[in-house]
Amino acid sequence: MEQRYATAPDQIPGMTTEDLRRRYLVPDLFVDDEIRTVYTHHDRVVLGGISPVSAPLSLPGYPEIRSEQFFDHREAGIVNVGGPGTVTVDGTEHRLAHGACLYVGRGAADVVLASDDAAGEQGAARFYLFSAPAHTAYPTTLVEPGQGTVRELGDQVTSNRRTLNQYIHENGVKSCQVVMGVTTLHPGSMWNTMPAHTHDRRTECYLYFDLPAEARVVHLLGEPTETRHMVVADREAIISPSWSVHSGVGTAAYSFVWAMAGENQAFDDMDGFDVATMR
Numbered sequence: 001m002e003q004r005y006a007t008a009p010d011q012i013p014g015m016t017t018e019d020l021r022r023r024y025l026v027p028d029l030f031v032d033d034e035i036r037t038v039y040t041h042h043d044r045v046v047l048g049g050i051s052p053v054s055a056p057l058s059l060p061g062y063p064e065i066r067s068e069q070f071f072d073h074r075e076a077g078i079v080n081v082g083g084p085g086t087v088t089v090d091g092t093e094h095r096l097a098h099g100a101c102l103y104v105g106r107g108a109a110d111v112v113l114a115s116d117d118a119a120g121e122q123g124a125a126r127f128y129l130f131s132a133p134a135h136t137a138y139p140t141t142l143v144e145p146g147q148g149t150v151r152e153l154g155d156q157v158t159s160n161r162r163t164l165n166q167y168i169h170e171n172g173v174k175s176c177q178v179v180m181g182v183t184t185l186h187p188g189s190m191w192n193t194m195p196a197h198t199h200d201r202r203t204e205c206y207l208y209f210d211l212p213a214e215a216r217v218v219h220l221l222g223e224p225t226e227t228r229h230m231v232v233a234d235r236e237a238i239i240s241p242s243w244s245v246h247s248g249v250g251t252a253a254y255s256f257v258w259a260m261a262g263e264n265q266a267f268d269d270m271d272g273f274d275v276a277t278m279r
Ligand SMILES: O=C(O)C(=O)C[C@H](O)C(=O)CO
Pocket: 153, 162, 164, 183, 192, 193, 194, 199, 204, 246, 258, 267, 270
């Protein structure tokens, strides 16, 4: 499990492109037949990429979280950004189509992830995991793609028409901390999360997916008056500390998994600002 310590906004001005990418970009999460994990000390979030190709993979415990089983004192949302697959939690099999989301509650002991047909037309399943510490156990629950609470946002005229699906949230699948969903840009729209915001109460991570291989998202980060950018490829994740803007523009339409953890779960508790004040 890779460790990334927390950072403060006053470190941003001195960072090179490579510094920014080393701190905030999570590339190479999805490697055939591997489980890759990154522990950010921002709200103690663990990000994972699980890519079962030739055989199912069992999620282990890790010394970094001092637990025998991964879910001893944690919960997670898992979104499948690849071909169809299954997540079996303590013997109960959950089928995850592309874009489906499974909440796994504290106390799950045996979690096995598998692809339906890694060699098939849709390829191997690619499971993206976002985990946070949990104080109690909520039931493991599956949400089919598009079956969460839907919000239609933006406008074609401003190139930011998008459909936001809330899966794990206050009025949906219950959790201790994790708030998670998927946003999909409409064809011809390229901007996500604009007007942008921060939320000093929560860390948020984005995982871009369904972005064509040759396309990129130019993702903004940093305080609103001291922004930087990173150029991000398909199935790469970004860690946005509570003080950081998180917004991006693609060279093609795309989807992204957004997920948060921290002080509260109030989706609309955002610190907004005028675009004209950004620097
Ligand atoms: O398209 C959007 O806008 C989003 O998806 C916003 C994220 O959900 C977010 O930043 C929530 O705080």
